[in-house]
Structures are given as structure tokens and as C-alpha cells.
Amino acid sequence: xxxxxxxxxxxxNMRDGCSIMVGGFIxxxxxxxxxxxxxxxxxxxxxxxxxxTSKEETGIIKLVMAGRVSRFIGSYIGMNRIMGEKxxxxxxxxxxxxxxxxxxxxxxxxxxxxxxxxPTGLGTAIAEGKEVLTVDGKKYLLEKPLKADFAVVKAxxxxxxxxxxxxxxxxNFNVAMAMAADHVIMEAEExxxxxxxxxxxxxxPCVFIxxxxxVAKPVKGGK
Amino acid sequence: MEDNMRLRxxxxxxxxxxxxxxxxxxxxxxxxxxxxxxxxxxxxxHSENGFIGLGAPAQPGQEDPNLVNAGGEAATIVPGGCCFxxxxxxxxxRGGHLDYTILGALEVDEEGNLANYTIPGKFIPGIxxxxxxxxxxxxxxxxxxxxxxxxxxxxxxKCSLPLTAPKQVNLIVTELAFIRATEAGLVLxxxxxxxxxxxxxxxxxxxLIVAEKLGRF
Numbered sequence: 001x002x003x004x005x006x007x008x009x010x011x012x013n014m015r016d017g018c019s020i021m022v023g024g025f026i027x028x029x030x031x032x033x034x035x036x037x038x039x040x041x042x043x044x045x046x047x048x049x050x051x052x053t054s055k056e057e058t059g060i061i062k063l064v065m066a067g068r069v070s071r072f073i074g075s076y077i078g079m080n081r082i083m084g085e086k087x088x089x090x091x092x093x094x095x096x097x098x099x100x101x102x103x104x105x106x107x108x109x110x111x112x113x114x115x116x117x118x119p120t121g122l123g124t125a126i127a128e129g130k131e132v133l134t135v136d137g138k139k140y141l142l143e144k145p146l147k148a149d150f151a152v153v154k155a156x157x158x159x160x161x162x163x164x165x166x167x168x169x170x171x172n173f174n175v176a177m178a179m180a181a182d183h184v185i186m187e188a189e190e191x192x193x194x195x196x197x198x199x200x201x202x203x204x205p206c207v208f209i210x211x212x213x214x215v216a217k218p219v220k221g222g223k
Numbered sequence: 224m225e226d227n228m229r230l231r232x233x234x235x236x237x238x239x240x241x242x243x244x245x246x247x248x249x250x251x252x253x254x255x256x257x258x259x260x261x262x263x264x265x266x267x268x269h270s271e272n273g274f275i276g277l278g279a280p281a282q283p284g285q286e287d288p289n290l291v292n293a294g295g296e297a298a299t300i301v302p303g304g305c306c307f308x309x310x311x312x313x314x315x316x317r318g319g320h321l322d323y324t325i326l327g328a329l330e331v332d333e334e335g336n337l338a339n340y341t342i343p344g345k346f347i348p349g350i351x352x353x354x355x356x357x358x359x360x361x362x363x364x365x366x367x368x369x370x371x372x373x374x375x376x377x378x379x380x381k382c383s384l385p386l387t388a389p390k391q392v393n394l395i396v397t398e399l400a401f402i403r404a405t406e407a408g409l410v411l412x413x414x415x416x417x418x419x420x421x422x423x424x425x426x427x428x429x430x431l432i433v434a435e436k437l438g439r440f
Contacts, residue, residue, distance in 0.1 A: 075351050098351075166289070170288075
């Protein structure tokens with residue numbers, strides 16, 4: 001069984017300067033309650049690893065605007081002008097990664113692999129300073145694993161062992177990130193007893209999850 | 224560009240998609256292609272944020288917070304669709320399982336090189352899925368205006384902007400022309416009904432090989 005905590009309790013061990021993976025794609029499958037707790041706690045000098053920074057001035061952007069994020073690794077920051085300003089001013093060190101490479105680097109870290117050999121990025125600025133390997137006559141870029149101190153992910157439903165289910169397109173980066181951090185916090189809109197989740201429909205195997213945080217369901221019709 | 228010109232590009236591309244193909248549409252003109260995909264052909268749209276079977280935008284009041292398209296807008300999934308995580312989604316793309324990717328472009332050149340993610344000195348919005356899509360999809364189709372807002376050719380001899388991917392473009396469809404990228408160079412296969420070969424060449428920065436049997440669209 002995994003401890004069930006409030007967002008505040010769940011981040012007790014987070015310290016200034018730590019790296020945090022944040023699941024979600026734009027607003028879908030975003031663990032906003034824990035992000036709010038990180039903001040309230042005043043944590044700073046954070047490395048945030050997330051596909052994007054979303055459109056709204058919530059979650060990651062709220063942390064960025066408060067000057068708490070020193071480094072961001074992701075694939076897209078174009079939805080929000082704030083990140084453009086931070087990139088220009090140099091206040092946040094931003095590393096942009098192709099989206100498929102981003103998720104596969106994370107999965108590699110979680111799967112115990114030493115990296116990923118991908119054709120994506122060959123012959124582009126992404127390849128600068130990286131090793132190119134030839135396998136069976138085909139060239140690939142060596143991309144290194146990406147891991148973090150913490151991952152914050154979101155599920156629709158979880159059981160008390162930490163098995164989780166995510167519907168529709170809310171699985172996105174949550175699944176790979178749950179594999180790739182030392183401590184994984186999973187927000188769940190519903191927490192059920194063992195047996196309350198069909199084992200055939202588990203998106204997150206319990207083995208990856210350390211802490212559960214019950215959260216409210218998003219309002220239908222929201223962005 | 225006028226809406227009817229954008230729709231013309233989308234309509235021509237839709238005709239190109241074979242039955243039962245899996246297609247990913249980028250934002251802008253590529254999204255318009257959905258208007259021209261007839262039902263019953265078994266074509267399914269891949270949404271890189273995690274599903275196959277992207278349907279119409281969700282009706283107001285019917286939005287599901289767990290289902291959005293690659294632009295983050297509330298979406299629907301068609302009967303026969305399937306959901307997966309981002310790692311699987313990009314395995315589909317990179318592994319060569321996606322039949323078509325339809326993308327916008329800033330520049331395309333004679334070698335089929337594509338530049339569509341950044342203009343140096345301006346804001347870099349990011350790369351998103353563009354590099355993986357152009358490297359991984361079986362067919363890379365560019366849907367774009369023939370010239371830039373300033374009237375400069377977007378089909379050029381050599382891309383001057385940072386590349387998204389080298390030598391991956393297969394087709395370029397604009398409001399004026401249908402061009403196939405081949406080993407020999409760019410082949411002008413069709414021109415729009417209201418233009419001439421001379422006008423297309425005048426507005427193109429790259430060498431065009433005019434097909435023997437030139438079509439119209």
C-alpha cells in the first residue's frame with residue numbers, strides 16, 4: 001500500500017534546486033494540485049522537465065513567473081509568451097528537445113537503458129555536440145537518458161497499491177515520467193480499494209508509484 | 224492567404240490519401256484537410272498526444288478534459304479509435320507506422336530539406352513533434368502558401384533557415400502547384416486551374432522539372 005497524502009505532505013522532501021518531471025500535455029493530464037503546493041512552499045532554483053508549459057498562467061508558468069524555475073527541459077514553449085521572455089532574458093535556461101526524443105529519453109532512464117539511438121534530429125541543430133552512431137549501415141543520434149529527483153503525474157483512478165488508470169489522451173508523458181524519477185507522486189481523482197481497478201486496464205503499474213494524492217475531478221467543459 | 228486558397232490546398236491533399244491510411248495533420252492548412260476526407264475510406268487521424276481516431280472538435284458542453292487534440296483543444300474520438308501514451312505515439316511515428324504527415328513549412332528546398340520550426344533571432348516556440356514526424360512518417364506532405372507574406376518564394380534552392388529534417392519531404396502542395404520531391408529534383412506535376420507554368424516558376428526559388436503530362440487541380 002502507498003501512503004495517501006495531501007499535496008503539501010507529498011512534497012515534504014522536495015528541496016530548492018531539485019529536478020521535477022511534470023506530466024501532462026498542455027492542460028490535459030496536468031497534476032496542478034501538487035504544482036500549486038510547490039508554489040506555496042516557495043521552492044526555488046528548480047529544474048522542470050515537462051513537454052510544454054501549457055497555455056494558462058497556472059502550474060509551471062506560475063512557478064516561472066515567480067522566478068522559481070532556473071532550468072526547463074521540454075519540447076514546446078510557444079503557447080505562452082512568458083517563456084519567450086524568459087528565454088530572451090536568459091533567466092530560465094531552456095533546453096528544447098524533439099517531442100519523441102524527449103519522451104524516449106525519459107523512458108530510457110526508467111527502463112534502465114543507457115540512451116536512445118534515434119534518427120530524429122540528424123542533420124539539424126539538435127545534433128550539435130552529440131555522438132552519431134552507425135548501426136547496420138544506418139546513422140542514429142545518441143540521446144542520453146533523462147531522469148529526475150521527483151516526478152509528479154496524474155491518473156483518473158488509482159488503487160491503494162498505486163496502480164493507476166488514465167483515460168483518453170491524458171496518459172501522454174505521465175506514463176514514462178512515472179518510471180524515471182527517484183520519487184513519484186501520483187495525483188488521482190479517485191482512490192479505490194485493491195480490486196477496484198481492472199488489472200487489464202492499468203496505465204501505471206503500482207511498482208513505479210511512491211505517494212498518492214487525492215484530487216478533485218476537473219470541471220467538464222474546462223480547457 | 225484567402226480562405227478559398229487554403230481550402231484548395233487542403234482539398235488537393237485529401238485526394239492524395241489512400242484508403243485505410245493513418246494520417247497526422249499539423250496545425251493551420253493541414254487541419255483543413257479533415258473537411259475533405261470522405262467517410263467510408265477507412266482513413267484514421269493520428270493525434271500525437273496519444274490516440275488514433277481523432278474526430279470532430281467537441282461540442283460546447285460536451286468537452287472531455289481527458290481528450291484533447293495536439294493543439295490542446297477539446298476533441299472527440301471516432302468509433303474504432305485507440306488511446307496510448309506519448310512513448311507509443313512516437314514509436315508509431317518514428318517506427319514508420321504512420322502513412323502520412325501533413326505539415327506547414329517556412330522553407331522547402333530542391334533536396335527535400337524542410338525548415339519549419341524557427342526563424343533565428345525571433346522567438347523559438349519549440350520543436351514539438353515536427354522533427355519526429357518528418358523523419359518517421361512514410362510520406363511527408365507540405366501544405367503551405369507558395370510565397371511568404373512578403374512575396375518571397377518559400378520553395379528555394381537551399382534552405383537558409385535551421386532544418387527540421389534533411390531530405391524527407393515527398394510532396395509540396397501550394398495554392399499554385401503540386402510538386403513532388405524526387406532524386407532528380409522537384410517535379411512540377413500539376414498546376415492550379417487559374418495559374419500558368421510561367422507564374423509558378425516565377426514564384427519559385429528552386430529549379431522545377433516540368434512533368435511531361437502536366438495536370439491541373
